[in-house]
Amino acid sequence: MAWRDPEGYLARETEGSHMSWTDERVETLKKMWGDGQSASQIAKELGGVTRNAVIGKVHRLGLSNRAGTGAAAPAAKPAPKEKPAETAEAPSAKPVSKPAPKAKPSMAVAIKEELELDENGIPISAARRAIIPAGQPLPPQPSANEISPEALAKVNEVEKTAKRLTLMELTEKTCKWPVGDPATEDFWFCGLPVQQGKPYCEAHVGVAFQPMSARRDRRR
DNA sequence: CCCTGATTCGC
DNA sequence: GCGAATCAGG
Numbered sequence: 175m176a177w178r179d180p181e182g183y184l185a186r187e188t189e190g191s192h193m194s195w196t197d198e199r200v201e202t203l204k205k206m207w208g209d210g211q212s213a214s215q216i217a218k219e220l221g222g223v224t225r226n227a228v229i230g231k232v233h234r235l236g237l238s239n240r241a242g243t244g245a246a247a248p249a250a251k252p253a254p255k256e257k258p259a260e261t262a263e264a265p266s267a268k269p270v271s272k273p274a275p276k277a278k279p280s281m282a283v284a285i286k287e288e289l290e291l292d293e294n295g296i297p298i299s300a301a302r303r304a305i306i307p308a309g310q311p312l313p314p315q316p317s318a319n320e321i322s323p324e325a326l327a328k329v330n331e332v333e334k335t336a337k338r339l340t341l342m343e344l345t346e347k348t349c350k351w352p353v354g355d356p357a358t359e360d361f362w363f364c365g366l367p368v369q370q371g372k373p374y375c376e377a378h379v380g381v382a383f384q385p386m387s388a389r390r391d392r393r394r
Numbered sequence: 395c396c397c398t399g400a401t402t403c404g405c
Numbered sequence: 406g407c408g409a410a411t412c413a414g415g
Contacts, residue, residue, distance in 0.1 A: 229401095370415090399412105
């Protein structure tokens with residue numbers, strides 16, 4: 175019992191050190207990665223490492239593809255940078271095989287869902303809601319023009335899951351689309367993640383920025 | 395511009 | 406083994 179371990183010498187990777195991949199950190203990495211967290215998020219959580227480090231580790235651990243069984247990942251595109259020192263390509267038979275002998279019986283499948291509307295395949299269901307109920311002062315909508323029914327439908331959906339933020343809660347990354355009447359209690363901002371560069375989320379960008387087409391000049 | 399992961403290669 | 410730099414795509 176002579177072994178002293180003051181303050182848990184082990185695994186005491188407090189900030190400042192080299193920050194190595196201790197079992198604990200690797201564990202966290204696996205957990206989060208398997209959980210669908212992005213490399214940057216993981217890096218942020220771990221601290222002391224960049225997302226590159228995380229990605230690098232992820233690959234070395236061989237748990238790159240989050241997909242599960244059978245899901246053939248889109249083959250990577252090895253952009254072999256030609257090195258000036260390299261002469262002639264090795265004709266060696268190097269089939270880029272993808273072993274992946276690891277079969278994870280644990281839960282799989284990412285919880286990611288993407289819904290994209292195409293100008294052709296539009297699964298609209300109840301888009302017959304183009305008319306706003308009461309005399310609500312319309313938001314910054316460009317005009318009373320006919321916004322794509324798809325877009326409108328989408329917005330209606332989104333407004334159900336909106337974060338309903340107050341003015342003070344808005345940040346650079348929250349959708350600033352106002353909903354309701356500012357003069358009443360029933361007023362809030364969407365608050366969902368904004369589309370990069372834009373002030374609104376995807377759905378609201380859809381109705382906010384009309385490409386000035388679909389603008390049927392139906393002058394009566 | 396923001397973000398994502400993938401890959402390469404010097405350390 | 407590690408991760409910055411770079412690449413490629415959204």
